[in-house]
Amino acid sequence: MDVNRSVSGEREADRPSARMGPWRFVVWFGTVSLLADFVYEGARSVTGPLLASLGASALVVGVVTGAGEAAALGLRLVSGPLADRTRRFWGLAIAGYALTVVSVPLLGVVGVLWAACALVVAERVGKAVRSPAKDTMLSHATAATGRGRGFAVHEALDQIGALVGPLLVAGVLALTGDDYGPALGVLAAPGIAVLLLLFWLRGRVPDPEAYEHEAEAAVSTPAAPQAPDGRLPRAFWAYAGFTAATTTGFATFGVLSYHLVERHLLTAAWVPVLYAAAMAVDAVAALATGWLYDRVGPRVLVALPVLTAAVAALAFTNTVVIAVGGSLVWGAGMGIQESTLRATVADLVPSGRRATAYGLFAGVVGAASLAGGALTGGLYGYSIPLLITVVVAIQVLAVVLLAVTRVARR
Numbered sequence: 001m002d003v004n005r006s007v008s009g010e011r012e013a014d015r016p017s018a019r020m021g022p023w024r025f026v027v028w029f030g031t032v033s034l035l036a037d038f039v040y041e042g043a044r045s046v047t048g049p050l051l052a053s054l055g056a057s058a059l060v061v062g063v064v065t066g067a068g069e070a071a072a073l074g075l076r077l078v079s080g081p082l083a084d085r086t087r088r089f090w091g092l093a094i095a096g097y098a099l100t101v102v103s104v105p106l107l108g109v110v111g112v113l114w115a116a117c118a119l120v121v122a123e124r125v126g127k128a129v130r131s132p133a134k135d136t137m138l139s140h141a142t143a144a145t146g147r148g149r150g151f152a153v154h155e156a157l158d159q160i161g162a163l164v165g166p167l168l169v170a171g172v173l174a175l176t177g178d179d180y181g182p183a184l185g186v187l188a189a190p191g192i193a194v195l196l197l198l199f200w201l202r203g204r205v206p207d208p209e210a211y212e213h214e215a216e217a218a219v220s221t222p223a224a225p226q227a228p229d230g231r232l233p234r235a236f237w238a239y240a241g242f243t244a245a246t247t248t249g250f251a252t253f254g255v256l257s258y259h260l261v262e263r264h265l266l267t268a269a270w271v272p273v274l275y276a277a278a279m280a281v282d283a284v285a286a287l288a289t290g291w292l293y294d295r296v297g298p299r300v301l302v303a304l305p306v307l308t309a310a311v312a313a314l315a316f317t318n319t320v321v322i323a324v325g326g327s328l329v330w331g332a333g334m335g336i337q338e339s340t341l342r343a344t345v346a347d348l349v350p351s352g353r354r355a356t357a358y359g360l361f362a363g364v365v366g367a368a369s370l371a372g373g374a375l376t377g378g379l380y381g382y383s384i385p386l387l388i389t390v391v392v393a394i395q396v397l398a399v400v401l402l403a404v405t406r407v408a409r410r
Helices: 002-014 022-044 047-053 058-074 076-086 089-107 113-145 147-176 180-185 188-204 209-219 234-248 253-262 271-315 320-338 340-348 351-382 384-409
Strands: none
Touching (some): 022 089, 022 113, 022 209, 047 058, 058 076, 058 113, 058 253, 058 351, 076 113, 076 351, 089 180, 089 188, 113 209, 113 340, 147 320, 234 271, 234 340, 253 271, 340 351, 351 384
16 A cells, blocks of 8 residues: 555656646636637537528438437547547547537538538537547546536536527628528637637646646545446446436437428527527526536436426427427526536546546437437427427436436445
């Protein structure tokens, strides 16, 4: 034991310390996400109408947006273990952001359905490359700030970009008569800012893991225990099952916006405005559930299947107010998915395997996202009452799986 402590101490002495506090790191990384969301959420806010303008059906929109989410999540099965093995967290994060900010401006000028579909998926691939590395670096800083609050503040900053980006796109669409080229082309500027800020932040904090080691030393507590043979904890897999179930019934905004435009409830120019409002709800929900998570733990996640069922019941009606309300509920569900779900993974898995865990977790959820996009898009064209019934049934199963997860964690 004394030898182990001596070796550990030598390693800690060799570890470079961060040149900014953990909260500052969370805020600056949140600013990176703010600018990135400005870019890709601006594009995602019009994905449904854009693809429809090129001849896509509801099923095509559902499959493409679902496939995009599957790529964003499923490919992390590769990028997560790669990040843990190489420890090149910054390199992977920068490469992923670069792919995203290049794909979006091109999306507005291709003019061909298959190429637009490919770019929608490519933008999501960029997210797959960067996310395990980004989440792992963020998890180290939140060890000092509080998992729930740290991830929530990051998500709230993230959603400022998700609010402003769609509003800018909506304004340009209104001025140009629904011309998607200029509307997406203006997003190149914040994309350049993303890359510049990332290089600066890497120079200031070359090793974010130092935050977690310093936090553990300050409270004299060891890291989370590692399962035998390096396996991930059983509670992690139970938790991934719960998340997959609730994600399967969670419609993509592409399908929601398709419904709003095709049923003449909103014009294409108003869809990004609604998306921006949903992102504002996302930020509020993230802050609220993050605060509750640090106090009551994962029990707060029971709200997610409830919200998912409510989205299906409200968003696909033919009444403008109710359908818009369903889209705002969708935003609240996204806030929980993007903040508190990630915070829980960090608490379940030790640092050395965390990027792998984020990758595997996202891979499970990615398969569910693809199934959910195809399910809602397909059932939408067949029977909306059946769509609602199926989604509600899946969410009942999700609540059961959440209870199983709590038992496995204990």
